[in-house]
Amino acid sequence: MRRHYFLDEYTIIAAERGKRPSDFKHGGTVERSNPKTCPFCPGNEDRTPPAVAVYTDDGVFADGEERVKGWWARSFPNLYPAATPSPGTPTKEWVADFARGYHEVIVESPDHEGNPSSFSRRDLHRLVSVYRDRYIRRISESGVEYVSVFKNWGRVAGASLSHTHSQLIALPVVPPALKVEMDAITSAPRCPYCSFVEREASTERLIFENEKFVLIAPFSSMVPYETWILPKDHVSDLGGIDSRGLAEVLGEALRRLDQLLSGPPYNYMIRQLPDRRYHINIKIQPAISIMAGFEKNTGIFINTVPPEEAARQLREV
Numbered sequence: 001m002r003r004h005y006f007l008d009e010y011t012i013i014a015a016e017r018g019k020r021p022s023d024f025k026h027g028g029t030v031e032r033s034n035p036k037t038c039p040f041c042p043g044n045e046d047r048t049p050p051a052v053a054v055y056t057d058d059g060v061f062a063d064g065e066e067r068v069k070g071w072w073a074r075s076f077p078n079l080y081p082a083a084t085p086s087p088g089t090p091t092k093e094w095v096a097d098f099a100r101g102y103h104e105v106i107v108e109s110p111d112h113e114g115n116p117s118s119f120s121r122r123d124l125h126r127l128v129s130v131y132r133d134r135y136i137r138r139i140s141e142s143g144v145e146y147v148s149v150f151k152n153w154g155r156v157a158g159a160s161l162s163h164t165h166s167q168l169i170a171l172p173v174v175p176p177a178l179k180v181e182m183d184a185i186t187s188a189p190r191c192p193y194c195s196f197v198e199r200e201a202s203t204e205r206l207i208f209e210n211e212k213f214v215l216i217a218p219f220s221s222m223v224p225y226e227t228w229i230l231p232k233d234h235v236s237d238l239g240g241i242d243s244r245g246l247a248e249v250l251g252e253a254l255r256r257l258d259q260l261l262s263g264p265p266y267n268y269m270i271r272q273l274p275d276r277r278y279h280i281n282i283k284i285q286p287a288i289s290i291m292a293g294f295e296k297n298t299g300i301f302i303n304t305v306p307p308e309e310a311a312r313q314l315r316e317v
């Protein structure tokens with residue numbers, strides 16, 4: 001069993017179990033829909049709520065009566081939100097105010113068939129810039145304490161539409177897991193993520209690095225082929241990030257995963273806080289193993305691929 005030394009997470013590394021033939025659903029699981037009926041495709045903009053931000057070569061606009069065309073990304077309120085600006089009146093059964101916030105869908109590209117693992121360098125840079133822009137906008141909103149930015153790719157990873165998109169959920173609270181993490185960070189002598197980056201960069205778990213970022217398979221990987229992207233400098237959130245450097249390493253991570261596992265479904269999650277003590281990190285988790293009874297009962301994951309082995313395969317792709 002491995003325990004992350006400053007996050008309260010345990011993982012069991014069990015390479016033997018990885019030899020079972022039907023463990024993984026590799027490849028072929030990211031199904032495509034018809035672009036004619038796709039609400040995220042150009043020409044179908046009126047099938048979504050008006051966008052709050054439409055990214056074009058001429059600048060960033062908001063949809064009015066007429067929907068803005070000629071975009072390379074657009075962000076609009078989720079039709080099925082997990083958080084809304086004006087929730088119903090709390091009752092005594094509810095946790096009052098918990099779901100007050102914003103839930104946006106970020107369509108990352110007009111290309112129905114594209115996705116970030118095949119994006120050009122320019123498109124990846126645009127994607128990171130959009131994340132940064134939407135994050136800065138929402139975190140500065142009054143009453144917003146946390147902004148979760150994440151991507152689900154493939155149905156089994158939680159995506160309900162196949163056209164490439166990410167989501168942003170702004171919440172009026174800092175999630176409990178982040179609070180636990182912040183407690184550990186503030187009681188450590190120096191930023192544990194900074195120490196982590198320095199140490200892991202010289203181990204066999206390093207997959208790729210550029211001047212500003214590392215891509216590693218973490219020591220306590222919860223799922224097979226999990227990777228983390230971390231800035232080498234102490235940066236708290238997307239507001240202070242080197243977006244070109246991040247675009248490059250995100251592209252490397254997704255391309256390598258795509259090639260090694262034949263286009264697997266996955267999730268990535270950007271964890272950040274507008275607090276100088278926090279160190280932004282992006283966790284990428286392929287959705288190729290199932291969270292079953294033991295994991296749900298204990299919160300402890302059994303990982304059949306040791307991260308050292310995952311890192312070796314991802315380096316050699």
Ligand SMILES: [Zn+2]
Pocket residue numbers: 034035038039040041111112163
């Ligand atoms: Zn589409």
Ligand SMILES: [Zn+2]
Pocket residue numbers: 191192193194195233234235278279
């Ligand atoms: Zn740090």
